[in-house]
Amino acid sequence: MFAELPLTALRSFEAAARLTSFKAAAEELHVTPTAVSHQIRQLESWLGRSLFQRQPRGVTLTDDGRRLFRDVHGALLDIGQSVAALRPRPDTGCLTVTTPTSFAALWLVPRLGRFYARHPDIAVRIDTCAQVIDLEHNAGVDLAIRYGGAVPAGLHRHGGLRETFGVYGAPGQAQAEAAQSPPALITVEWGDSQLYCRTWDAWCERAGVDWTQRAPTVRAYDEEHYAMYAAGAGQGLVLASSVVAAGSVARGLLEPVRPEIVVPGETYHVLCVPGRERHPPVRAFLRWLDEEIAASQPAP
Template identity: 55%
Template sequence: MFRALPVIALRTFESSARHLSFKLAAEELAVTPGAVSHQVRTLEEWLGVALFDRLPRGVRLTPKGEKLFHSLHSALADLAQVTSSLREVPVAGRLTVTTPSSFAALWLVPRLDRFYARHPEVNLRLDTSTTAVDLQQDASVDVAIRYGGGPYPDLYSPGGMVETFGVYGAPGRVEELMEQAAPSLISVHWNKSTLYRDSWRAWCEAAGKDWLPALALREYAEEMYALQAAIAGQGLVMASSILVADTEQRGLLKAARPDLQIAGGTYTVLCVPGRERHPPVQAFFDWLRGEWEATAP
């Protein structure tokens, strides 16, 4: 049944498709770029279809090439997981997680010591670049934590964390600021996003505060900076319940109206289907579920 499968050519294709480069695939497989090109051409001839478009600078998967890559990558990931599970000694693994920088700094990193304590064999690397990673194409990234509920039809998700928005201030100033007719208001502004401004409007309306639009918001590009400004007593901040949780628990910020929360978004955890069975990814997902349950309101 499997005797006719060109196993070497398939493995070479998977590496080439993952890197979108014959040169990088050759480095990974310790062969020459010419050998990689030959194996890919052999596979294309065997299938009778083109798997790559050859461009002046690099290669691009054809629709049939993308279909084969997704299936082949998942199958190889399953095979790697099974062979690792058969070893008597657990195999240490590298785990790369891409996440928004504020989520990493304010929620994930403060909790990672508990992950390391449970899984010292896993070497976890955080990628907080602002460019969204295409998990289907970049196999160097195992897990993505993205802001927004999707949909993500081509990816696997074990779940996510739903936030709400509230107003917070330094404990020594929050009551004073709430009584002012025009307190300083601190917010976050993302490119082309009105999420925080809309949350301020909704909160002020629900609280019966006539603070907008007369006042200009003091806006920051990252949540961590907005929280620091509020901790320093510079005003009231609109903050995500997820991102402010540790700061509030340490007594650095206090909710102005604990009873008043505005609906927010979701931090969704994702990976390529099949990779959730890879031991480091499975360990990370299991740990995340425990942290979600422990911090859920």
């Protein structure tokens, strides 16, 4: 059944497609770039279609190449996991999760103790690099938690965490701050710089206040966790996501201002390359994440 499959060529193709470079694939496989190129040309001839577009500074996948890469990459992951499980000393379980900095600092990391208590043999590496990572070509990342936007085609989406926005302040000071006319406002400027401006305007409209229209003192930070620390220190009122503020509220570091006033937000999507969700450490992490998300979401 599998006698005619060009397994060596498929392995060369997977490495070249993931690394978008014949040279890098050759270094990973400990062969020459010429050998990788030869294997891929043989595979293209065997299939009767082009898998790569050759360019002066690298290669990109054709539509057929992208389809084949998803299947081959997932299959090799499954084989690698099966072989690792049978070795006399199986590899220690580990996984890498890329996530926005504030989500990691304020939601994910404080909860990880419960994951480690259940899975002490699995190491979780948190990557908060601001650059968007191409999961299909970066085998070093298992899961991506991404904020808002459309889910990229070809990726597996596992659940999601929906947010709302509200206003928070330091315990014992929040209501006094809100009574000022207008209070000092704390906002965040990152990514879509208009996101927080629009959401502040929407919250004020729903609350029936004109804070954003009366030239208030505005203190801006480039990360949500800095803005929330500032609010907790009594520097003003912060507009914050219910997802990242929940832990601070539970620990008594912040209290909501007019909690009945909320503005809909975005969703944190959990994404991976199809097939990666079957990797045992990833599967365990996703199961735990589902439980944490269910426990943190407000009742309907």
